[in-house]
Amino acid sequence: MNVALTGATGFLGLRLLRLLLERHGSLTLLTHAATGDVLGRVTRFLGVTGAPERLIAELPTRTRVVPTDLSRPRMGLSAARFGELADTFDAIWHSAGSINLEGDLASLRRVNVEGTRNVLELAAAGSRRPVIFHVSTAFVAGVRREGVVYEDELDDTHGFENAYERSKYEAETLVHAWSRTHRRPVVVLRPSILVTDLPPHAELPRHPLQVMDQLVGDALRATGLADTRRARADLPVARLVGRRYGHLNMMPVEEAARAMVRLADREPSARVDTYHVVHEHDVPVAAVTELMERLAPLRTRLVEKRPDDVSALEASMDFYPGITPYLSHLRRYDDTRVRTVLGAPRSLTRVDVDYLWSGLRPTCPAPPAVASAQARH
Ligand SMILES: NC(=O)c1ccc[n+]([C@@H]2O[C@H](COP(=O)([O-])OP(=O)(O)OC[C@H]3O[C@@H](n4cnc5c(N)ncnc54)[C@H](OP(=O)(O)O)[C@@H]3O)[C@@H](O)[C@H]2O)c1
Known part of the structure; x- marks a missing residue:
């Protein structure tokens, strides 16, 4: 063939x-x-x-x-x-x-x-x-x-x-x-x-979450907020339009x-x-914002609509229309046809913050998990 x-x-x-x-x-x-x-x-x-x-x-x-x-x-x-x-x-x-x-x-x-x-x-x-x-x-x-x-x-x-x-x-x-x-x-x-948990490598093609990682880093640098030495309480807060109970596949x-x-x-x-x-389980939008907080020195807060008083950081983090809209998604994909042909999915990898982190930051250990910012608000 x-x-x-x-x-x-x-x-x-x-x-x-x-x-x-x-x-x-x-x-x-x-x-x-x-x-x-x-x-x-x-x-x-x-x-x-x-x-x-x-x-x-x-x-x-x-x-x-x-x-x-x-x-x-x-x-x-x-x-x-x-x-x-x-x-x-x-x-x-x-x-x-x-x-x-x-x-x-x-x-x-x-x-x-x-x-x-x-x-x-x-x-x-x-x-x-x-x-x-x-x-x-x-x-x-x-x-x-x-x-x-x-x-x-x-x-x-x-x-x-x-x-x-x-x-x-x-x-x-x-x-x-x-x-x-x-x-x-x-x-x-x-x-x-x-997505992948294979650490980034100069020889490998970039994937969408690497792009998100880079955009967040660029936004922090552009607004002079990339300093990682701040105490957590002093980290800048980014209000992102999204749904608290949203999820993505x-x-x-x-x-x-x-x-x-x-x-x-x-x-x-x-x-x-x-x-x-598609994967059998979705990833909560809250896990995506938690990932952003692990990747970059900032705290996030999901809000229903764009605030009137957006900060410089929020303005540069509003990656519309490529990323921001997806923080408001909560749809599911029916995969009956796939299951009919392949059977129920077996031993699917668990896609969580640790998995996604592995595919983005190979050399440094994950910082201790912090309660996501939106949970406190
Ligand atoms: N990544 C995702 O999350 C995702 C999700 C859903 C669906 N998809 C779909 O999956 C497919 C593969 O995506 P991917 O993530 O593998 O994308 P990718 O890493 O950006 O790879 C794109 C491929 O297309 C080739 N290509 C681009 N322009 C071309 C042209 N004018 N002529 C010939 N080849 C060209 C590239 O070659 P060079 O590298 O040599 O330029 C590369 O091999 C796409 O159809 C995408 O829409 C991707």
Whole structure:
């Protein structure tokens, strides 16, 4: 079976690549021409994550790297090369994308929507009629902060928290239209927020919580409040708009990738099969603010609406629309389809503050847990 993977150098793609190499003899990596050193990056990931030496040694012979730009017509390839590639594949995993939560719609559309269109064109051109595994996001549900989101739902009636969500929604609608037109199956995999307890490493791609960590640090530095030597009582307080009983779904990236490749073992239906690849338990928003307090010298307080007298720190910590809105989420994702195929989740990792901390601060021990600030107010 000839399998292609886009986004193989990404946070999720690297995990998919490792698992796909356990199942298939070889893989074609449709990589990002603009960045390069693909095998070096993959090798370093495999080394850091303790992959068998044999797998690392075999990497150059078991993978074929095809530099592309997914956002360009025919992925930036010549017509001949595109046609030749298209005829090679039995399955295409599409994990590439831009996850820039603060990005503008035009740039996000180029990668997420046009990129998906070009992957679909590759699949349409292929004589072997490859199955597509399209990595979407549970956040295509948009500004629907409460209730239950079902795997078959896809609509824009609630709008979107940000351009990233909209671009991923638009990509999914393309997938549905393509499947109807070509009468071909597509498997849509919708993970929630992907996290890891693997300590950050210069060789590894950044993940969304690292971005949050950096933004909080930047906000403190920009307002001259980054001094960590203050007594706790003297730490600056940031009032953040959010729900005290809010919760978010966070899925360990390794488990998400494992679930995805297991779902791919199932014969797809003739249509679009969508799966919520989510954790059984949500993470309370209060745990997220507690994490911020461990990471940075500040205290947080969740408030219902933006105060009229925002401080300089609060103004620079209002990461709207990429992060702030999610502190008000309390919806759940139904994953009946996943459970039907894979059974009830077994031994899922507990995602809590200690787990998330491990994925952000490798070298220093976690400070003693403090009662979260909002609990005192
Ligand atoms: N991370 C999450 O929490 C999360 C949650 C839900 C869904 N998802 C979805 O999961 C997928 C993978 O996300 P991720 O976390 O792995 O993202 P990531 O770490 O940012 O990786 C993105 C990948 O896409 C590639 N890429 C970007 N632009 C490209 C282009 N124009 N042409 C070809 N390749 C391009 C990147 O290559 P270079 O690195 O070489 O630029 C990289 O391999 C995305 O579709 C995302 O929407 C992610």
